[in-house]
Amino acid sequence: MTDIPLASSRLGAGAPLVVIRQLDREGWTPVIDLLSNERDVVAVDLPGFGDSPSLRDGTTPTVPALAAEVAKWFSAAGLTRPSAVGNSLGAAVVLELARSGAVGSAVALSPIGLWTGPEAAYALGSLRFARRMAEALGDGSARVTGSPLGRTLAFWQLVARPWRMTPEAADGSLRNLARSPGFEATRRAARTYRLAGFTPHVPVTVAWGTRDLLTPRHQARRAARLLPGAHQVRLRGCGHSPMSDDPGRIARLLLSATTG
Structure with missing residues (x-):
């Protein structure tokens, strides 16, 4: 179970x-x-x-x-x-x-x-920065995800053409990033994986x-x-x-x- x-x-x-x-x-x-x-x-x-x-x-x-x-x-x-x-x-x-x-x-x-170690530090550090941005935006995330430029700035590392994302999908992704309770502990644990x-x-x-x-x-x-x-x-x-x-x-x- x-x-x-x-x-x-x-x-x-x-x-x-x-x-x-x-x-x-x-x-x-x-x-x-x-x-x-x-x-x-x-x-x-x-x-x-x-x-x-x-x-x-x-x-x-x-x-x-x-x-x-x-x-x-x-x-x-x-x-x-x-x-x-x-x-x-x-x-x-x-x-x-x-x-x-x-x-x-x-x-x-x-x-x-x-x-490698440096590659892991880069990727996980980038995600940590994205998390802090999502937390800072809070309920105002739609101000970023509502425009093609905002979606590009938020998701350029993850999506090849982030401006094509729908505002709803982009906003949902930022909110999920901000609220996932296991993010930081999992991010730290992944450094040595x-x-x-x-x-x-x-x-x-x-x-x-x-x-x-x-x-x-x-x-x-x-x-x-x-x-x-x-x-x-x-x-x-x-x-x-x-x-x-x-x-x-x-x-x-x-x-x-x-x-x-």
Whole structure:
């Protein structure tokens, strides 16, 4: 039984496909809508993000600890080795689930943990700055997200064409960033996380946007070395959160790369 009640939603019918979310909830929405035409899409917020509470008893929210909690949640939700997908932190969690055999297939979009120390400091420091900005804006976030220029300034590291985001999606993302209670503890724990090499025993796809400015695409070459059995995909023209740049392409990738 899971230790905490993870927030989740379910849409569609067919083979289960779990979408693991953290700061990217709004970016996943159009992809989930497309996937639900063919799959039973189960979206779950990681502990400490979105509507899910943080881990209990002072447990440090490392990537393996988050993956272990999600694996417990699978059982509570009646899911047996489902296919799973995640982006960034969620992608690293998906890879840990693939390592343990908790999923039947996995897709990792721009996973963290393939960085050097300076690269981790840059990415996590950028997110900390974004968090402080979102907190400072508070209820006035619409003043920024209501204009193409404001959306570009807020999301240039995450989305290749942030000015194309809808004001609603951009505003929801900033509000989620500001209110997620586990953000800072998870950010600190992620500094030392490194994906150790392993040969996946389930189908694994790793995809990287060619315009990723947070975890640059040269990290994909490390993924090829550390995950020699994984299928590697380049997402041309996409940023760190490719769901926001090309939801149709991401939906097609997930349908073709996961068991169903």
